Amino acid sequence: MEKSISFILNGKKVLVSCNPLKTLLKTLREDLHHIEVKSGCEQGECGSCTVIIDGKIVNSCIFPVGQAAGKNIITIAGLCKKPTLKGGLHPLQKIFIEEGAVQCGFCTPGMILAAKVLLDRTLTPTDEEIREAISGNLCRCTGYSKIFNAVKKASVFLRNEKK
Amino acid sequence: MIYPQYIQPVSLTEIFRKIPQDKKIYFLAGGTDLFNYLRDGLVDAENSCFVDITLLKYAETNGIVEETENIKIGALTTFSTLSESKLLKQYCPDLVAAAKVLGTPQIANRATIGGNIANASPAGDALPPLAAHFAKAEITNSKGSRLINISDIFAGPKKTTLANGEIITAVIIPKIKAKSGFTVVGTFKKIGNRKSHIIAKASVAVFAVVKNKSVDYISVALGAVGPKIIEAKNISKILTGKEISPELTEKCKDEIRKIVSPIDDFRSTAEYRLEIAPILFQQAINEIINE
Ligand SMILES: Cc1cc2nc3c(=O)[nH]c(=O)nc-3n(C[C@H](O)[C@H](O)[C@H](O)COP(=O)(O)OP(=O)(O)OC[C@H]3O[C@@H](n4cnc5c(N)ncnc54)[C@H](O)[C@@H]3O)c2cc1C
Ligand code: FES
Ligand code: FES
Numbered sequence: 044m045e046k047s048i049s050f051i052l053n054g055k056k057v058l059v060s061c062n063p064l065k066t067l068l069k070t071l072r073e074d075l076h077h078i079e080v081k082s083g084c085e086q087g088e089c090g091s092c093t094v095i096i097d098g099k100i101v102n103s104c105i106f107p108v109g110q111a112a113g114k115n116i117i118t119i120a121g122l123c124k125k126p127t128l129k130g131g132l133h134p135l136q137k138i139f140i141e142e143g144a145v146q147c148g149f150c151t152p153g154m155i156l157a158a159k160v161l162l163d164r165t166l167t168p169t170d171e172e173i174r175e176a177i178s179g180n181l182c183r184c185t186g187y188s189k190i191f192n193a194v195k196k197a198s199v200f201l202r203n204e205k206k
Numbered sequence: 207m208i209y210p211q212y213i214q215p216v217s218l219t220e221i222f223r224k225i226p227q228d229k230k231i232y233f234l235a236g237g238t239d240l241f242n243y244l245r246d247g248l249v250d251a252e253n254s255c256f257v258d259i260t261l262l263k264y265a266e267t268n269g270i271v272e273e274t275e276n277i278k279i280g281a282l283t284t285f286s287t288l289s290e291s292k293l294l295k296q297y298c299p300d301l302v303a304a305a306k307v308l309g310t311p312q313i314a315n316r317a318t319i320g321g322n323i324a325n326a327s328p329a330g331d332a333l334p335p336l337a338a339h340f341a342k343a344e345i346t347n348s349k350g351s352r353l354i355n356i357s358d359i360f361a362g363p364k365k366t367t368l369a370n371g372e373i374i375t376a377v378i379i380p381k382i383k384a385k386s387g388f389t390v391v392g393t394f395k396k397i398g399n400r401k402s403h404i405i406a407k408a409s410v411a412v413f414a415v416v417k418n419k420s421v422d423y424i425s426v427a428l429g430a431v432g433p434k435i436i437e438a439k440n441i442s443k444i445l446t447g448k449e450i451s452p453e454l455t456e457k458c459k460d461e462i463r464k465i466v467s468p469i470d471d472f473r474s475t476a477e478y479r480l481e482i483a484p485i486l487f488q489q490a491i492n493e494i495i496n497e
Binding site for chain 2: 044062065087093100102104109
């Protein structure tokens with residue numbers, strides 16, 4: 044049973060026709076070709092498929108696309124808009140690269156989106172809050188400390204930018 | 207992939223008008239359990255209907271309200287909302303502590319308290335605190351609603367006593383107020399494999415009204431150490447009206463060793479669970495008397 048489902052994806056209205064119980068992850072990757080959303084465990088464990096829906100991070104691999112109707116969804120590609128930095132990268136993206144917080148890059152989209160919702164809430168996060176914010180995202184390469192440093196540095200950068 | 211039938215009603219009335227009579231009904235809330243069952247082939251797709259309840263009107267099933275005698279939590283309330291609730295912090299600090307350690311941030315943003323109860327896992331994190339508060343679930347069907355004790359919902363691991371098509375609409379927690387000079391305290395301890403999003407190998411909820419070490423009221427429940435949640439009623443008898451001391455704490459730990467019936471499974475062994483449950487209790491007691 045296919046259904047027409049529309050939602051806002053990275054600021055643009057999109058329309059898909061599919062079974063409402065198809066996962067949002069599969070819909071984004073297969074129907075809308077947003078392959079920047081990564082498919083890892085597909086069990087809600089690893090966080091690589093993280094997207095922001097109405098301001099909150101969720102795992103798109105266990106999210107039925109039927110529930111996406113009318114929602115505002117942001118993937119990592121939706122972050123690269125700020126014209127303030129070279130290449131249009133978001134400060135978090137740029138600082139992740141500078142700090143060497145990206146190795147294979149598979150966890151990076153989810154990791155940055157998890158960090159973004161934290162920094163949208165506070166630009167003075169405690170170390171514990173940073174760790175907690177990215178605790179749903181597994182990284183098999185970096186050992187996390189460079190990711191942690193990058194988020195911390197981004198919070199300082201964004202704080203200064205705001206002043 | 208074969209998908210089950212899917213409907214997305216916006217009110218309880220619409221649910222009972224629309225649910226097919228000849229299919230197994232799965233209410234779909236956060237989907238954090240249900241999607242894994244679907245993917246793993248545990249749902250007979252052709253003979254099932256997923257009833258998406260996330261569009262139900264706010265007042266019917268979502269949010270936390272204070273009533274004269276009770277706190278009422280809508281079944282669709284997520285664990286991120288529970289963990290931030292000031293009202294719950296005041297009356298059910300153990301439930302807040304459990305909500306804080308449930309899943310990853312991504313899971314807590316989706317997982318609902320109704321889903322945690324209906325999923326009927328002895329390792330469900332909301333269940334020991336709810337049992338410690340003698341909470342009731344409001345069950346609704348086409349004829350109306352009734353209240354049943356949380357512990358009576360469990361027919362065993364992953365099995366409930368609900369009839370097909372019956373929905374949990376709310377959780378009712380009786381308020382316990384501290385008498386003058388005393389404070390409401392509570393916590394939740396669990397042990398698992400990974401700090402974030404661990405499914406418990408063993409868990410303990412402690413809810414109490416204390417003044418320093420002196421106990422006016424205490425209620426303890428244990429998770430993942432038996433086929434159902436275990437209410438440790440004798441601990442209330444041991445500690446009520448007394449000062450918490452190392453001797454009495456040891457007596458409570460012996461009681462825990464007596465009432466648990468842990469098993470070996472893929473997460474842990476019975477031996478480990480028997481060893482760890484009293485230690486979790488000890489940690490919880492240390493925490494509440496140092497608050
Ligand atoms: C990565 C991961 C980590 C997890 N970590 C934890 C953890 O640390 N602790 C823990 O306790 N759990 C954990 N879980 C399990 C799960 O998140 C919880 O059990 C959650 O509360 C289920 O809620 P839900 O809204 O997602 O339920 P769903 O998946 O939507 O539903 C679960 C079951 O309940 C039924 N149901 C849902 N709502 C109702 C209702 N209102 N009335 C009647 N039936 C209903 C469904 O039909 C289904 O059978 C984890 C899951 C994942 C994937
Ligand atoms: S792919 Fe979704 S959490 Fe791993
Ligand atoms: S950089 Fe490879 S998984 Fe994180």
